[in-house]
Amino acid sequence: MSDPLSEGTGGRRIDEATGTETMGHEWDGIEELNTPLPRWWVILFYACILFAIGYVILYPAIPLRHGSTPGLLHWTSRGAFTREMAAAQAARRPVLHALAVTPIDAVPQNPALMREAIAGGRAAFKVNCAPCHGAGAAGSIGYPNLNDDDWLWGGTLDAIQTTITHGIRYPGDDQTRMSMMPSFGADKILTDNQIADVASHVRSLSGLEPRASAAAHRGAAIFAANCVVCHGADGHGNRAVGAPNLADHIWLYGGARAQVIGSITNAHHGVMPAWAGRLDPVTIKMLAIYVHSLGGGEGFAAAAPAGAGTAGHGQP
Numbered sequence: 187m188s189d190p191l192s193e194g195t196g197g198r199r200i201d202e203a204t205g206t207e208t209m210g211h212e213w214d215g216i217e218e219l220n221t222p223l224p225r226w227w228v229i230l231f232y233a234c235i236l237f238a239i240g241y242v243i244l245y246p247a248i249p250l251r252h253g254s255t256p257g258l259l260h261w262t263s264r265g266a267f268t269r270e271m272a273a274a275q276a277a278r279r280p281v282l283h284a285l286a287v288t289p290i291d292a293v294p295q296n297p298a299l300m301r302e303a304i305a306g307g308r309a310a311f312k313v314n315c316a317p318c319h320g321a322g323a324a325g326s327i328g329y330p331n332l333n334d335d336d337w338l339w340g341g342t343l344d345a346i347q348t349t350i351t352h353g354i355r356y357p358g359d360d361q362t363r364m365s366m367m368p369s370f371g372a373d374k375i376l377t378d379n380q381i382a383d384v385a386s387h388v389r390s391l392s393g394l395e396p397r398a399s400a401a402a403h404r405g406a407a408i409f410a411a412n413c414v415v416c417h418g419a420d421g422h423g424n425r426a427v428g429a430p431n432l433a434d435h436i437w438l439y440g441g442a443r444a445q446v447i448g449s450i451t452n453a454h455h456g457v458m459p460a461w462a463g464r465l466d467p468v469t470i471k472m473l474a475i476y477v478h479s480l481g482g483g484e485g486f487a488a489a490a491p492a493g494a495g496t497a498g499h500g501q502p
């Protein structure tokens with residue numbers, strides 16, 4: 187005898203427990219209920235379909251062999267970015283022009299222009315200089331700290347601009363900053379014992395070792411014969427030839443005894459790129475102003491905050 191609930195329904199019936207019609211399917215006594223989808227879900231589903239159709243019509247959507255369908259609006263993210271960049275450049279054009287025609291030493295006299303230059307220099311520094319000098323310009327071994335007041339080739343705005351423009355020991359730029367300390371050990375100019383004595387003397391200049399020691403006394407005589415011509419009798423260095431100050435507590439390659447001996451034995455000839463040709467003159471000017479503003483800049487005491495060093499510090 188057939189189930190009266192399933193007559194005329196293609197084998198489907200009303201489930202007694204839930205009151206819901208079944209789908210007519212049964213697996214080992216388990217039946218599938220024909221539970222309708224929530225109305226809100228169905229409406230949202232069809233709305234998404236309509237949205238997708240509209241999107242395909244209005245925007246680039248269907249891939250083609252050499253591009254995609256352009257869409258009625260002809261909008262692209264690349265085009266929008268190009269327009270935004272053009273608008274930003276147009277907005278900055280008056281500032282960039284003012285920076286271009288204003289001598290770098292005169293920029294601090296214009297507070298508004300100075301703020302724009304520092305902001306632009308900070309952005310350029312993060313992209314071009316932070317990989318070596320660090321995001322905060324604190325540097326590391328072999329990369330100078332630009333926040334201090336120790337300078338190898340000068341810390342005025344003009345000196346910093348020159349260093350950034352022409353780089354340090356950079357091949358291909360005939361105006362690059364150049365200094366070549368001999369490798370006193372590798373070139374067999376001094377013996378290991380003599381280098382150790384010179385290291386004692388150099389470290390004594392900044393109080394890291396006693397000056398009255400026999401090693402420092404012997405090193406002073408060797409220093410006078412080989413190093414004074416660049417670093418000076420007192421070890422305070424000479425910016426004209428890029429010779430660092432050895433009497434302070436700032437060391438580019440480290441002030442530990444082994445590090446000083448290593449620097450004397452094998453001189454460090456670090457290279458900084460010449461940014462002329464890589465960056466436009468206005469960007470270089472902004473970089474110089476930003477570096478000068480970091481905390482130890484020279485030549486303009488009233489500048490908001492003063493600036494810091496650019497090229498190698500404290501290498502013996």
